Amino acid sequence: MPTRRAFVAGGLCLAAGPIRAAEAGRPDGAFRAFIEALRPEAAARGVSPRTFDAAFRGIAGPDAGIQARIRGQSEFVRPVWDYLVGAVSAGRIARGRARATALAPTLSAIERRYGVPAGVLLALWGIESDFGASAGSVPTIRALTTLAAARYRGTLFRDELLAALTILERGDVAPDRMSGSWAGAMGQVQFLPSTYLAHAVDFDGDGRRDIWTSDGDSLASIAAYLKDLGWDPAVSWGYEVLLPGGFDLSGYAGDIDDFAKRGVRRADGKPLPGRGHASLFLPGGLGAPAFLITDNFEVIRGYNTSDAYALAVGHFADRLDGGPSLAAPWPAAAARLDGPGLKALQSGLAAAGYYEGPNDGRAGPRLREAVRRYQISAGLPADGYATPALLARIKDGPPARP
Numbered sequence: 001m002p003t004r005r006a007f008v009a010g011g012l013c014l015a016a017g018p019i020r021a022a023e024a025g026r027p028d029g030a031f032r033a034f035i036e037a038l039r040p041e042a043a044a045r046g047v048s049p050r051t052f053d054a055a056f057r058g059i060a061g062p063d064a065g066i067q068a069r070i071r072g073q074s075e076f077v078r079p080v081w082d083y084l085v086g087a088v089s090a091g092r093i094a095r096g097r098a099r100a101t102a103l104a105p106t107l108s109a110i111e112r113r114y115g116v117p118a119g120v121l122l123a124l125w126g127i128e129s130d131f132g133a134s135a136g137s138v139p140t141i142r143a144l145t146t147l148a149a150a151r152y153r154g155t156l157f158r159d160e161l162l163a164a165l166t167i168l169e170r171g172d173v174a175p176d177r178m179s180g181s182w183a184g185a186m187g188q189v190q191f192l193p194s195t196y197l198a199h200a201v202d203f204d205g206d207g208r209r210d211i212w213t214s215d216g217d218s219l220a221s222i223a224a225y226l227k228d229l230g231w232d233p234a235v236s237w238g239y240e241v242l243l244p245g246g247f248d249l250s251g252y253a254g255d256i257d258d259f260a261k262r263g264v265r266r267a268d269g270k271p272l273p274g275r276g277h278a279s280l281f282l283p284g285g286l287g288a289p290a291f292l293i294t295d296n297f298e299v300i301r302g303y304n305t306s307d308a309y310a311l312a313v314g315h316f317a318d319r320l321d322g323g324p325s326l327a328a329p330w331p332a333a334a335a336r337l338d339g340p341g342l343k344a345l346q347s348g349l350a351a352a353g354y355y356e357g358p359n360d361g362r363a364g365p366r367l368r369e370a371v372r373r374y375q376i377s378a379g380l381p382a383d384g385y386a387t388p389a390l391l392a393r394i395k396d397g398p399p400a401r402p
């Protein structure tokens with residue numbers, strides 16, 4: 001299943017960081033033939049020969065730097081907390097608060113129009129491109145052509161390349177200004193071209209949807225995308241919570257009100273809302289920070305399919321609004337499974353009838369649900385957290401049937 005974002009490496013987006021696109025190098029016949037084969041399909045989508053030729057001018061062969069990146073993809077999965085600490089740094093919080101002040105009228109107008117809080121918009125913008133400061137300088141057509149010609153992820157990047165040509169035909173951006181990450185994610189919001197076509201907006205009213213240089217267009221495009229993904233303005237993304245001693249983890253989803261009645265409290269001391277639905281999320285197991293997450297957490301995962309990413313965005317948004325750092329400590333780094341370990345766990349849980357998702361070595365709601373069902377059957381605390389001990393137990397013998 002293709003993710004909405006170009007690359008999810010170890011469950012996290014790759015930074016839009018500055019890699020220098022390699023020089024075009026020697027002319028490559030097969031590469032040029034690949035480009036020429038796109039011409040009829042591009043024409044069928046309304047891309048003129050002039051736009052087509054301008055887009056590929058100077059691209060004679062694949063980008064060696066990007067090819068090396070493809071080969072370098074690993075199954076290494078950073079712990080949620082490693083990512084969180086890096087993504088929500090003190091410096092970034094300070095820069096975000098300064099941007100919040102400078103852009104206050106724009107942010108209020110966008111929040112009114114789309115119903116997504118300014119803090120969430122700033123958090124996403126900050127994590128994607130450091131508030132526009134590092135949007136990536138790799139030419140998008142060069143990146144997508146290299147990825148598509150390598151048939152990386154099947155036809156995903158070929159489709160994205162055709163979408164990118166459609167954007168150029170519409171004139172929103174000139175070919176030499178269409179840039180972003182080596183994985184084809186564009187501009188300050190890191191949209192793939194198909195996401196751009198479906199969700200980007202022209203907020204400042206100059207007639208172009210400019211996610212490369214316009215703060216207003218960038219922030220409003222993030223807001224429009226989250227709204228389209230189903231953002232509910234009535235609830236937060238979630239809350240860090242403290243669980244009472246002996247809390248029954250088998251009841252891990254329900255009305256927020258019921259959680260409050262069962263003794264769950266917000267870690268910052270504020271009251272939980274009296275309405276809404278949520279589920280418990282323990283990304284480091286029992287004893288580590290625990291969260292009640294709402295459907296808006298899933299909306300953020302729609303932007304980038306990663307628990308760590310969604311948690312970082314939510315927590316960063318809270319910090320921008322003056323919230324405290326997390327109350328509970330994270331666990332020791334050893335007590336977690338890496339990509340191959342998660343794959344083995346998925347296989348084991350699938351063989352026992354608990355798990356039906358892909359064997360992709362990635363943590364997410366489906367694996368968490370399977371782990372919880374196994375834990376409940378086995379009489380373990382149902383924190384949904386995949387540990388080496390849990391994998392060993394499943395490998396050891398047939399687990400109880402669900």
Ligand code: CA
Binds near residue numbers: 205206207210214
């Ligand atoms: Ca605009």
